[in-house]
Structures are given as C-alpha cells and as structure tokens.
Amino acid sequence: MVRPYLFIGLFVATNCTLALLYPFSWTRFLIFVALYGLGTGIMLYLLFNPTNDWLVTNRSHVESATEVALTFDDGPDPVDTPRLLDLLRQKGIKATFFVVGRRADEHPEIVRRAWEEGHLIANHTWSHQPLFCFLPPWRLRQEIERGTESIRRACGRRPRYFRSPVGLRHPFLRPYLEQAGLTFVSWRLRSRDTHIRNAQRLAERIVNNAHGGDIILLHDHRPDGARAMLEALPGVIDKLRARGFEFVLAGSRGEAECEQR
Ligand SMILES: [Zn+2]
Numbered sequence: 001m002v003r004p005y006l007f008i009g010l011f012v013a014t015n016c017t018l019a020l021l022y023p024f025s026w027t028r029f030l031i032f033v034a035l036y037g038l039g040t041g042i043m044l045y046l047l048f049n050p051t052n053d054w055l056v057t058n059r060s061h062v063e064s065a066t067e068v069a070l071t072f073d074d075g076p077d078p079v080d081t082p083r084l085l086d087l088l089r090q091k092g093i094k095a096t097f098f099v100v101g102r103r104a105d106e107h108p109e110i111v112r113r114a115w116e117e118g119h120l121i122a123n124h125t126w127s128h129q130p131l132f133c134f135l136p137p138w139r140l141r142q143e144i145e146r147g148t149e150s151i152r153r154a155c156g157r158r159p160r161y162f163r164s165p166v167g168l169r170h171p172f173l174r175p176y177l178e179q180a181g182l183t184f185v186s187w188r189l190r191s192r193d194t195h196i197r198n199a200q201r202l203a204e205r206i207v208n209n210a211h212g213g214d215i216i217l218l219h220d221h222r223p224d225g226a227r228a229m230l231e232a233l234p235g236v237i238d239k240l241r242a243r244g245f246e247f248v249l250a251g252s253r254g255e256a257e258c259e260q261r
Pocket of ligand 1: 009073074128164165166
C-alpha cells in the first residue's frame with residue numbers, strides 16, 4: 001500500500017518543480033524542463049506501459065510458448081459479438097472477453113451465450129472511462145464493482161479478471177483489485193484494430209508480430225463496427241495454427257476462481 005502514495009508523491013514533486021520558474025533565469029528554466037520531463041516520463045511509463053507491474057500485478061502473457069490468447073475488449077456489441085462468437089465456434093476456439101458493464105446490462109444474453117460456449121468473461125469496468133487513471137478513488141471502486149455486478153447478473157458468476165480502459169493503471173488500482181478478488185490482465189501484442197481499418201493489413205500485423213505466449217488485444221465493439229477485425233480473424237487463426245500455436249484463454253474458468261450466484 002506504499003506505492004500509491006509514492007506515486008502521488010512523485011506527482012506532487014513533479015508539479016512542485018514549477019516553483020523553479022520564479023524568479024526566472026535560463027538556468028532554472030532548463031533545470032525545470034529536465035526535472036518536469038523526467039517526472040512526467042516516469043509517471044506515463046507507470047500508467048501506460050502494458051507490461052509494467054509496479055502499480056499493479058499484471059498478467060501480460062500466457063505460460064506456454066506454443067500458446068496464444070485472443071482477447072476482445074469493449075463488447076458486447078449486438079451485431080459484431082454474435083458474429084464473432086459464430087466464427088470462434090466454427091474455428092473451435094475459446095477466447096477471453098473483457099466486457100463493459102453497461103453494455104453487458106443492455107445485452108446480457110450475448111454475455112451469457114459467450115460464457116456458455118466456453119469463453120472467459122472478464123471485467124472491463126462499468127462505463128469505460130477514457131481518463132481512468134484520473135478517477136477519484138470512490139469512482140474507481142464504483143467502476144470495478146459495477147462492472148463485476150453486471151457480469152454476475154449476465155452469466156451468474158463473478159469475474160476474476162480485470163482490464164482497465166486502454167490498459168491504464170491507477171495509483172489505487174492494486175488494493176481495489178485485491179479487495180474485489182480480481183487479477184489485472186493486459187497484453188503483449190496490440191493488434192491496433194482500433195486504427196487499422198484494412199483487414200489484410202490488420203491480419204499481416206498480427207501474424208507478423210505474434211510470438212508464443214502472447215496475449216493479443218482485439219476489440220469486438222467499435223463505434224464504426226468491427227468489420228476489419230472480423231474479416232481478418234479467420235486468416236489470422238489459420239496462419240497462427242499453421243505455425244503450431246494453440247489458442248487458450250487468458251485465465252482460468254475454474255470453479256475455484258468463480259463464485260456461484
Ligand atoms: Zn476498452
């Protein structure tokens with residue numbers, strides 16, 4: 001519980017360097033730029049880097065070098081998630097869905113279907129706040145708890161895994177996740193399917209950059225639709241299978257990790 005306060009201390013100290021600007025001199029200005037840049041750089045690294053686990057213990061890969069895990073964020077989507085589930089069923093693949101609680105409340109039948117078809121359902125907060133790392137502590141706790149409750153209502157089990165919006169950390173995330181019984185999961189391969197709208201380019205990026213053990217970040221809900229991802233995925237699955245990879249969940253569905261309703 002020391003690290004949240006060390007992080008806040010770093011934030012305060014970085015901003016205190018503004019005092020160096022008065023009285024102004026070029027030497028003091030250059031010292032300010034160096035210190036402010038250093039402090040800001042360290043904070044951004046701790047908040048944004050998907051594999052860093054200083055602020056919160058972080059699962060960014062699966063154990064075996066012959067396995068990869070597909071993870072889908074931001075759903076359920078009433079159109080694209082059922083299409084994705086059809087595709088995964090055709091290919092005989094299980095994946096991990098990080099669902100947004102308020103969307104799970106709107107489409108609980110899709111979340112339930114995904115769970116019943118053997119996929120793993122995980123908490124992606126209740127409302128997917130883009131400035132997650134700046135939430136006041138009471139909102140952070142609320143986002144986590146409401147996300148968990150939405151999943152419990154939809155599929156009858158509390159989730160055991162959590163991913164924040166854009167994988168952002170928060171100084172108080174570790175203690176809140178521990179209280180909620182959640183493990184933070186990030187990724188090692190970001191597909192960039194939120195930016196790449198060409199299916200062939202998207203498929204090439206994933207296939208060319210995939211390594212054994214990767215947790216792969218994809219999205220089954222996009223404001224403009226997940227068409228490129230859905231078009232790219234069959235070829236990606238076939239090519240990664242041809243390289244000897246098996247597809248696994250990013251965590252366990254085991255009874256020991258899920259609490260019955
Ligand atoms: Zn997201």
